[in-house]
Amino acid sequence: MLEIRDLHVRVDEREVLKGIDLTIARGEVHAVMGPNGSGKSTLAYALAGRDGYEVTGGTVRYRGADLLALSIEERAREGLFLAFQYPVEIPGVAGTTFLRAAVNARRRHRGERELDAMQFVKFVREKQAELNIPDDMLKRPVNVGFSGGEKKRNEVFQMALLEPTFAVLDETDSGLDIDALKMVANGVNALREPARSMLVITHYQRLLDYIVPDRVHVLAHGRIVKSGGRELALELEREGYGALTAAEAA
Amino acid sequence: MSAVDAAAETVEALGESGYKYGFVTDIESDTAPKGLDEEIVRFISAKKGDPEWLLDWRLKAYRLWERQQDEEPRWAKVSYPPIDYQDAYYYSAPKSVDRPKSLEEVDPELLATYEKLGIPLHEQEMLAGVAVDAVFDSVSVATTFKGELEKAGVLFCSISEAVEKYPELVRRYLGSVVPYSDNFYATLNSAVFTDGSFVYVPEGVRCPMELSTYFRINAANTGQFERTLIVADKGSYVSYLEGCTAPMRDEHQLHAAVVELVALDDAEIKYSTVQNWYPGDEEGRGGIYNFVTKRGACRGSRSRISWTQVETGSAITWKYPSCILQGDHSVGEFYSIAITNNRQQADTGTKMLHVGRDTRSTIVSKGISAGRAQSTYRGLVRMQGKAESARNFTQCDSLLIGDKCGAHTVPYIEVRNRSAKVEHEATTSKISDDQMDYCRQRGMSAEEAVALIVNGFCKEVLQELPMEFAVEAQKLVGLSLEGSVG
Ligand SMILES: Nc1ncnc2c1ncn2[C@@H]1O[C@H](COP(=O)(O)OP(=O)(O)OP(=O)(O)O)[C@@H](O)[C@H]1O
Ligand SMILES: [Mg+2]
Numbered sequence: 001m002l003e004i005r006d007l008h009v010r011v012d013e014r015e016v017l018k019g020i021d022l023t024i025a026r027g028e029v030h031a032v033m034g035p036n037g038s039g040k041s042t043l044a045y046a047l048a049g050r051d052g053y054e055v056t057g058g059t060v061r062y063r064g065a066d067l068l069a070l071s072i073e074e075r076a077r078e079g080l081f082l083a084f085q086y087p088v089e090i091p092g093v094a095g096t097t098f099l100r101a102a103v104n105a106r107r108r109h110r111g112e113r114e115l116d117a118m119q120f121v122k123f124v125r126e127k128q129a130e131l132n133i134p135d136d137m138l139k140r141p142v143n144v145g146f147s148g149g150e151k152k153r154n155e156v157f158q159m160a161l162l163e164p165t166f167a168v169l170d171e172t173d174s175g176l177d178i179d180a181l182k183m184v185a186n187g188v189n190a191l192r193e194p195a196r197s198m199l200v201i202t203h204y205q206r207l208l209d210y211i212v213p214d215r216v217h218v219l220a221h222g223r224i225v226k227s228g229g230r231e232l233a234l235e236l237e238r239e240g241y242g243a244l245t246a247a248e249a250a
Numbered sequence: 251m252s253a254v255d256a257a258a259e260t261v262e263a264l265g266e267s268g269y270k271y272g273f274v275t276d277i278e279s280d281t282a283p284k285g286l287d288e289e290i291v292r293f294i295s296a297k298k299g300d301p302e303w304l305l306d307w308r309l310k311a312y313r314l315w316e317r318q319q320d321e322e323p324r325w326a327k328v329s330y331p332p333i334d335y336q337d338a339y340y341y342s343a344p345k346s347v348d349r350p351k352s353l354e355e356v357d358p359e360l361l362a363t364y365e366k367l368g369i370p371l372h373e374q375e376m377l378a379g380v381a382v383d384a385v386f387d388s389v390s391v392a393t394t395f396k397g398e399l400e401k402a403g404v405l406f407c408s409i410s411e412a413v414e415k416y417p418e419l420v421r422r423y424l425g426s427v428v429p430y431s432d433n434f435y436a437t438l439n440s441a442v443f444t445d446g447s448f449v450y451v452p453e454g455v456r457c458p459m460e461l462s463t464y465f466r467i468n469a470a471n472t473g474q475f476e477r478t479l480i481v482a483d484k485g486s487y488v489s490y491l492e493g494c495t496a497p498m499r500d501e502h503q504l505h506a507a508v509v510e511l512v513a514l515d516d517a518e519i520k521y522s523t524v525q526n527w528y529p530g531d532e533e534g535r536g537g538i539y540n541f542v543t544k545r546g547a548c549r550g551s552r553s554r555i556s557w558t559q560v561e562t563g564s565a566i567t568w569k570y571p572s573c574i575l576q577g578d579h580s581v582g583e584f585y586s587i588a589i590t591n592n593r594q595q596a597d598t599g600t601k602m603l604h605v606g607r608d609t610r611s612t613i614v615s616k617g618i619s620a621g622r623a624q625s626t627y628r629g630l631v632r633m634q635g636k637a638e639s640a641r642n643f644t645q646c647d648s649l650l651i652g653d654k655c656g657a658h659t660v661p662y663i664e665v666r667n668r669s670a671k672v673e674h675e676a677t678t679s680k681i682s683d684d685q686m687d688y689c690r691q692r693g694m695s696a697e698e699a700v701a702l703i704v705n706g707f708c709k710e711v712l713q714e715l716p717m718e719f720a721v722e723a724q725k726l727v728g729l730s731l732e733g734s735v736g
Contacts, residue, residue: 048691092709
């Protein structure tokens, strides 16, 4: 599904990712953990194709094709989804308007008929129940005045609507209370299927109790310094990043 | 098909990019010689079959204008080379349309033109439930829905027809809100106006449908000087829509219209404009000079006048739809979106003159600048001595796209009554990269993202538009910003 080879990324004149190698097979869920500022979000943005995240070396193949050759929206239309660590507010644009534009952009890309307002409401209803998204949240402007938890739930809701092939969740568990965490995890688990892969960035092993990953990676100082099964997350929780990052820095 | 669908479909049918209304219709027209002098004014007056009093009025206006020729207003933040008023035509009428009695008599070429513009006059009459008066170059070519309006007692026709049929009404109100001496362009308009719409809604009548005028400049080197007069008698209500387009031409064309509104006791007038005159090309060649005077008088107690405008076109816009709040408890509103891209310049805003007690006004202005455009909000709020407990709220928001454009806010506030209150809020913002990336990560193109974000920015104004126009206006917002990013 996704094959990252020796990826170097520069942000603001500074090399943040210094050679990432990571392969995620079809249907797999990988977790990425690591200290603040280690480059986790940078990896997410570089995969999404944001401006300002300049790839200075390496390759990324996505479903056999060169991901880096595509613009941010082309990647999205090809099924790449990023749940933002800090979801963005768009004043005056109702949630439904935003979502319909997003869903229709993808449908156009796939040569499907666009959904009109009525059809879209029907389509949304089903998904809304699963994630307990109240109507009110869809009528309000995108993310404006949402609580931290609401913003995160809204990201997963968008993911459910857009049915991506590959999803990156950047700290989607941060700031959630226990119930919301379960809800978000259930939402994500419901989307797990053989044709869909995910990269889950988190600081807390607790999330991985709910979303059980196939692999766990530790990112420090712009490199993956350790990979393992889900027991690696438990080990990190006990011992912290200290030992790993010290070894790397040496 | 509902009017909204029709509007949406029309806009879609208009294609992918660029100015969609830039075609020229091949129609023989009847044109006055170039230039302007007393003879031309008399020529126009004769063509229109004016009564004596109207010719006199025109001549008074012309003589005043002649004396002021060098006093074109220069205070607006717009720049353009001097206009040679002798190098333009002041009268051009499609030859075949010598006042048609019904749509059947209208030249099929003309009807086809309006179809292309998305104003199928035939269908409009049958389906959309919007009465349309279409002004082509200088002459009103068709007014739809006459029958139904007559039943309600609403008079809706071209102003020439009104002069002929309802001279008393026209004489009483014409120039009563915007006198011929008001300003340079209004004076010019008073001398040479050729057509426009007239509406009279009798006492207690709620006009059963939206009334609408589409203006179209077709002929080359022709100025368009239409004059619109709307009178809402006691306790009546009318909603009026105005739309405009012009073909693409290299030279600038002058549009100097005057709109006068009069609302008597408890009457309400809602006036909406979607102005999409040709804006010129990327380098600023061609485009309409839109120098327009629009003013409404809330003469009666508890009367209300609401201006909503979406200004996306024209090379230069100079326009301040205003309200004179004479009646006690009267209400004035101004909701505006002004989008400027490339080399466009807009200096627009409003004047709210509070005369009566407990008068209220609301101003919401959204200015969007992209490319090398310059956009200025200029507004005056005046609380006169007798405006006891009057209130104004003004909100002025500017949005910049790119770093070569400019946005300016020039509020004038004059308060002569201690109990009056004026509130003013202003913001300037940019579309953030975060917002763009967020939308694009969801699959939208950069242009779609800009259109979405800008529509969100304009929401408070867009929601003031009647449904028929809202969809069209939203699409227009996107279209007019094409090429502003990426
Ligand atoms: N736009 C930017 N401009 C300047 N520096 C940046 C930018 N984005 C990221 N960086 C820097 O790159 C480094 C990695 O940042 P990144 O956001 O990827 O870390 P992270 O692992 O996601 O951290 P956290 O756990 O706090 O979310 C940091 O030192 C950060 O300051
Ligand atoms: Mg991060």
